[in-house]
Amino acid sequence: MNKYVNKLKKYACIEAINYIYPGITVGIGTGSTIKLFIEELKQVKHLIKGAVSSSKESTKQLIKNKIKVMDLNDISGLQLYIDSADEINKNKQMIKGGGGALTGEKIISSFSDSFICIVDENKIVKDLGKFFPVPVEVIPMSINYVCSQIKKLSGIPKIRKSFITDYGNLIIDVFNLNLENPLYIENKINSISGVVSVGLFIKRKADILLVGTKQGVKTYF
Incomplete structure (x- = not known):
């Protein structure tokens, strides 16, 4: 089951790489899906100025993959934030913080021009809060x-x-x-x-939702 879910997560991670362009600074979330995303990001790390991390956990992984970590206070703007969710609806509203990094995630997502959420299809819900606190x-x-x-x-x-x-x-x-x-x-x-x-990420919901499914990646704008 885990291998299957990770496969769906990876589909979404690979799709998210298409939003990386030369000279960009990327905000990075936290969690199992983002660990997979960082593995993909290292393939194009030469294109980016660096990454702003939402947690100590993600910072360690970025450093391990030799991706430059930047302080949010040292940059004037952030073009893109990429993160996952505990659960999310098709309005791109979500619950986050199962890993405990919600404050850093909310700060960086609020600062960013665009927020892309990457999930596997199991994270899509009709009503928030029924499965996660x-x-x-x-x-x-x-x-x-x-x-x-x-x-x-x-x-x-x-x-x-x-x-x-x-x-x-x-x-x-x-x-x-x-x-x-x-x-x-x-x-x-x-x-x-x-x-x-x-x-609760309602006021600052995702701008783009990438969902890994059996049929590939579904995109919601």
Whole structure:
């Protein structure tokens, strides 16, 4: 099963390389699909100025593949951000943060001119939140307060055990949220004091979705 899923992921990764052009700076997400993408990116690393990484994990892999890593604060613009998703709908709205890198991912995607999301067909859903919780990165001292506020939204908060983010924070995985209006929920959670970032990518959804399927890659603009 894993080999089959990885094959579909790789289809999407190879298609994403077609969006790389000479002189571009590329934002890089995090996760198993992005590991495969970096393996493809190294084949054309001579074309790019460098990459901006969303996590320590991706930075290590970029360095391993001798791809130049750039600091977001040292560049004036970012043309392209490429990442995957825990689940995504055909409106290109998604849940991210299963790997805990949601804050870096949200910052870089928001800074980028274009966001391409690459997934296998198993990540496509009709309704967000039925299979994955919504991760929320939280400053440690606010954990109990944030949980109490999430409960007021009918969410069921569960603190992720033995996990610290790259920024020294905690993750609350929120189950049972009503995501019929996901932008409202994204804004509502973001407004809670102590919340650093929420793994709903609604306001900053993908511009292009590349889906690896048995029939090849399907593209949604």
